[in-house]
Amino acid sequence: MGETLLSAFVASGRRPGDLVVSEKVEERAADLRARYGVQTTDPATAVQRAAVVLVVVKPQDVAAIVQDVAPHVDPAATVLSLAAGVRIAAYEDALADGVAVVRAMPNTPAVVGEGMFGVSPGRACDEERLAAVVALLETGGRVAVVPEEQQDAVTAVSGSGPAYVFYLAEAMIDAGVDAGLDRETARTLTEQTLRGAAALLADSDDEPAELRRRVTSPNGTTHAAITTFDEHGVDEGLRAGVRAAARRSAELSGS
Ligand SMILES: NC(=O)C1=CN([C@@H]2O[C@H](COP(=O)(O)OP(=O)(O)OC[C@H]3O[C@@H](n4cnc5c(N)ncnc54)[C@H](O)[C@@H]3O)[C@@H](O)[C@H]2O)C=CC1
Numbered sequence: 001m002g003e004t005l006l007s008a009f010v011a012s013g014r015r016p017g018d019l020v021v022s023e024k025v026e027e028r029a030a031d032l033r034a035r036y037g038v039q040t041t042d043p044a045t046a047v048q049r050a051a052v053v054l055v056v057v058k059p060q061d062v063a064a065i066v067q068d069v070a071p072h073v074d075p076a077a078t079v080l081s082l083a084a085g086v087r088i089a090a091y092e093d094a095l096a097d098g099v100a101v102v103r104a105m106p107n108t109p110a111v112v113g114e115g116m117f118g119v120s121p122g123r124a125c126d127e128e129r130l131a132a133v134v135a136l137l138e139t140g141g142r143v144a145v146v147p148e149e150q151q152d153a154v155t156a157v158s159g160s161g162p163a164y165v166f167y168l169a170e171a172m173i174d175a176g177v178d179a180g181l182d183r184e185t186a187r188t189l190t191e192q193t194l195r196g197a198a199a200l201l202a203d204s205d206d207e208p209a210e211l212r213r214r215v216t217s218p219n220g221t222t223h224a225a226i227t228t229f230d231e232h233g234v235d236e237g238l239r240a241g242v243r244a245a246a247r248r249s250a251e252l253s254g255s
Pocket residue numbers: 001002022023024025028043056057058059061065082083084085105106107108159160
């Protein structure tokens with residue numbers, strides 16, 4: 001995820017010389033230097049002159065790294081956490097007063113500049129510092145600002161959401177093969193249908209139910225498919241799955 005953001009920053013025109021990366025696996029650090037032209041150093045040195053400090057390690061590694069860097073973070077800096085389930089208070093307790101904290105839940109389409117970030121500002125984060133973080137993340141996709149209590153819902157909808165779409169894609173491709181298509185053609189048809197439907201949804205002010213109605217001829221093929229989905233409880237299953245993700249997110253963040 002850190003590299004995804006790094007590549008988005010560089011692709012959007014940020015100068016590699018303005019970015020400092022800390023990566024403990026030296027081979028990986030060398031690779032990042034070679035491919036992006038950034039400097040790498042240890043975390044405490046990396047944060048010293050940083051206006052924005054991104055924390056993109058596994059949630060269980062956050063406490064140790066924040067402890068390490070806390071004395072070196074500029075009080076005027078913003079710490080942006082991308083770690084799932086780690087609460088703003090955990091950062092605020094460890095960092096000096098005045099350091100702004102922003103918690104963000106990314107998703108993997110940021111790799112292609114189409115990510116969705118749900119961001120929540122902490123108590124020391126003013127409008128100006130929040131706007132700077134939003135502008136930074138917009139290089140990797142869209143940003144929605146939500147209160148921290150809604151981060152479990154964001155995680156369930158957009159954080160895990162790409163996996164739900166890939167799950168649908170797997171089923172559509174397999175069903176296409178069962179219906180007689182070769183796998184490559186089934187993938188092309190599925191891929192472009194998902195892309196086209198997503199673009200239409202994004203472009204339209206109409207509700208998804210209305211867009212669906214326009215595809216559905218009376219007693220036609222779409223009607224046959226949707227009726228079968230309903231008989232199999234697909235809608236109910238999806239809603240239950242998203243609720244389970246939100247519950248799991250709450251458990252993981254200890255709330
Ligand atoms: N919403 C989503 O779809 C996803 C969210 N994430 C979030 O992003 C965060 C990072 O996850 P990944 O990128 O999958 O983890 P990762 O383990 O692939 O990357 C973390 C990197 O940080 C380095 N690192 C760890 N501790 C370090 C230290 N003390 N000093 C310097 N470098 C250190 C590791 O060597 C590793 O290269 C997680 O907290 C996760 O919640 C990650 C992937 C997907």
